[in-house]
Amino acid sequence: MPRKIATRRSTIHGNGMFAVASIEKGERLIEYKGRRRTHAEVDEGDSGDVDSGHTFLFTLNDEYVIDANFDGNSARWINHSCAPNCEAVLEEDDGDDRRKDRVFIEAIRDIAPGEELSYNYGIRLEEKHTKELKKIWECRCGSPDCTGTMLQPKKDKSEKKKKKDKKKKKGKGKKD
Template identity: 75%
Template structure:
């Protein structure tokens, strides 16, 4: 089966992932891959620095994080958007080993060849979302629905 996506320079930010063939609504596009690490391991490393405004970390569950800084694939290049055409779906593995859970990026609408794939990162920081942090985590999606930040309201 030919690949339907390719990573290349993005007008949104840095690298991005683009459809090279049409993608149907509800289609599983790619798995978000990387090394499984505990939250404590990630917190003691510089790859999860909230001051950077950049992350390849994906919270899998209460125990584990997928760290695409290590052994990551093209899914790590999918940019954030406030009006995304994809979503991240966590698939829980059978049994009690939460390390085996997986993250898939699936389309929420039909995507034409040439379109950039995006999803809402859903970033919620433990600390107060100050204007300074909102600026560090600025959103550049360009959508009319853009909130200006990748940070999501705390629940």
């Protein structure tokens, strides 16, 4: 079957992947391939550009990251969007070896030929979203719903407060 997707220059950033035929909602388009490396290994190394935020890394699970700088395929060209037409789906292996978990990119709606493929990278940072970080992770997806950043919002403060209150109550319950 001819491939339905191809790599082209993107108006979002650098290269992107595009539909070259009609794609139906739910179609599995490509696997995100690359070398399995531990978080510690990746954090020590130079697989991402900290100044530009450019990365081919995909967090696979608590133990491993997929580093598409090595043995990667064209899935590494798919850009982030705040209004994506695809999603990254994790397929956990039945065994204990978390390296065998895999990630596939699937369409979440029908996609017409010529449309750029995108998914939400779901990047969450523990640290404060400083001006510098916001600049590094600035989103240029161009969608009317663009949040301006590839970073996902921090947990809602009111949600945090609710949790805190709940904890307090639980603590009280034990003491009483």
